[in-house]
Amino acid sequence: MSNTESSVSEQHKIRLEKLQQLREMEANPYPHSFDVSHNSQYILDHPELIKEDEQELEEVERVSVAGRIMTRRIMGKSTFFNLQDSKGEIQVYIRRDDVGKENYNKVFKKLTDIGDIVGIKGYVFKTGTGETTVYAEEFKLLSKTLRPIPIPKEVETEDGETKTYDAFTDKEQRYRQRYLDLVVNPEVRDVFQQRTSMVQAMRNFMNDKGYMEVETPILQPIYGGASAEPFVTHHNALDMKLYLRIANELYLKRLIVGGYDGVYEFSKDFRNEGLSRFHNPEFTQVELYVAYKDYNWMMDFVEKMVEHVAKALHGSTTVQVGDQEIDFKRPWPRIPMFEAIEEETGKDLYGKDLSELKEAAEELNIELEDSFGKGKIIDEIFGEYVEPNLIQPTFITDYPIEMSPLAKKHREKEGLVERFECICNGKEIANAFSELNDPVDQRERFEEQARLRADGDEEAMTLDEDFLQALEYGMPPTAGLGIGIDRLAMIMTDSESIRDVLFFPQMKPEK
RNA sequence: GAGUCGGUAGCUCAGCUGGCAGAGCAACGCCCUUUUAAGGCGUGGGUCGUGGGUUCGAUCCCCACCCGACUCACCA
Secondary structure, three states: OOOOOOOOOHHHHHHHHHHHHHHHOOOOOOOOOOOOOOOHHHHHHOHHHEOOOOOOHHHOOOEEEEEEEEEEEEEOOEEEEEEEEOOEEEEEEEEHHHHOHHHHHHHHHHOOOOOOEEEEEEEEEEOOOOOEEEEEEEEEEEEOOOOOOOOOEEEEOOOOOEEEEOOOOOHHHHHHOHHHHHHHOHHHHHHHHHHHHHHHHHHHHHHHOOOEEOOOOOEEOOOOOOOOOOOEEEEOOOOEEEEEOOOOHHHHHHHHHOOOOEEEEEEEEEOOOOOEOOEOOEEEEEEEEEEOOOHHHHHHHHHHHHHHHHHHHHOOOEEEEOOEEEEOOOOOOEEEHHHHHHHHHOOOOOOOOHHHHHHHHHHOOOOOOOOOOHHHHHHHHHHHHOHHHOOOOEEEEEEEHHHOOOEOEOOOOOOEEEEEEEEEOOEEEEEEEEEOOOHHHHHHHHHHHHHHHHOOOOOOOOOOHHHHHHHHOOOOOEEEEEEEHHHHHHHHOOOOOHHHHOOOOOOOOOO
């Protein structure tokens, strides 16, 4: 929307005029700073700040608060309004005779609007109805808003419930103008606070173990580490094609070759695929690689870390997600993939060849494409019959080798690799292997991927010669892990859509 | 990509069978010094998502398109 005369709303025009008037009376509508001494939450939590009736004014501690005017009740020469800061809301009482006639009548009453950001200095008292309130001795406009903010009204009903009127609910508007969503919907601020707490809990957990947080390239000449369609870009000076990473696995493993015992990275990854309530083109994963460990050790680690996260966020191992209660208390069940499939479908697919798998898939009404190999067919059956039923956190272990070109062969079971996924609420939240460190085997796996690509599988991995070279210099036995941060955040915050845990989800432009 | 539903004032929403565009809050003017959806009296505010069509006349009916939500299919 442009600010041309014809397109601004009536209310916008009125505020532009108010801004002009403020400038003419030399009341700066955008001053440079304001000393804030207290926040709303602190004041409400500290009743000793409240002025007692018998107390002299000089003895009372002064507070200065700042924030946005949310509601206003003007009663002539005095006014109550609610001020919202980063921690919550507090009521302010302001009187003409305390803050000055011009300041009150003109600047505050005439030229200040709901939504404007103001600073207040004064003391804390309790009103006749018992509400802790800041009594304003000084009032200062800190930022004049030009657009009306869609502030909802709240009222407490007789049975003590809070009823909200005119809530800002339009999802499209909320996603496009997240800043307004955050101003107006406190539960949205909570969700993002929890997301940040979750990441911090994980970071602390890994730091406590002595693992090192690192940064690896986002722009990669060869994309790898996952099966996905990449975004492509171009470097002008080098005149070369570059890809936005779809994963950072191969770089972190190079660092394990380099001698670190444990490295991890919270990484934005990019996949050029469809959008849905579980998929955003850019999303966050944490990947962790630990030397001298295997996937059994990693299962223990994941259980401990996620249990720790649940406790850090909710003070308990249980989390309410929709109408399900999910309990992250360890240990979690560990079920080999083929056993899980047999349990749900009655079919034992272990050791079956391609034509037998195709037959089984048809009996199970799975639609197949010609390019599907053994791994893909098994994955389809698993995704259809098993995954959606796994609500409580569960490790599915020992995947077919065809699905996992970077995982080490199983030490006992032919045709399988030492890989697990953690499924929770019907979705994968973690994926891990005993990492393949045999450079000869790894080269063969890449070559197999090349054959799959030639047969039409566009997501098959590309051979990364430099990575192979790194393995040829020797990588210790290593356990590797990836956890989908957005997915885990959805579970931990009981959010139905990935858009609700991303500040700025991908949207089409409005026009 | 397919299906369903939606887009009307700053916000939340009505709008009948096609006949001058409505409400509450917000805004504007006046009154009001312990209110809390404060209150009282009064006033203004609209590209009805966009573009066509039918019609004397379209927010309403028809066609196309844009944007979104949800469901389904592929990827985490």
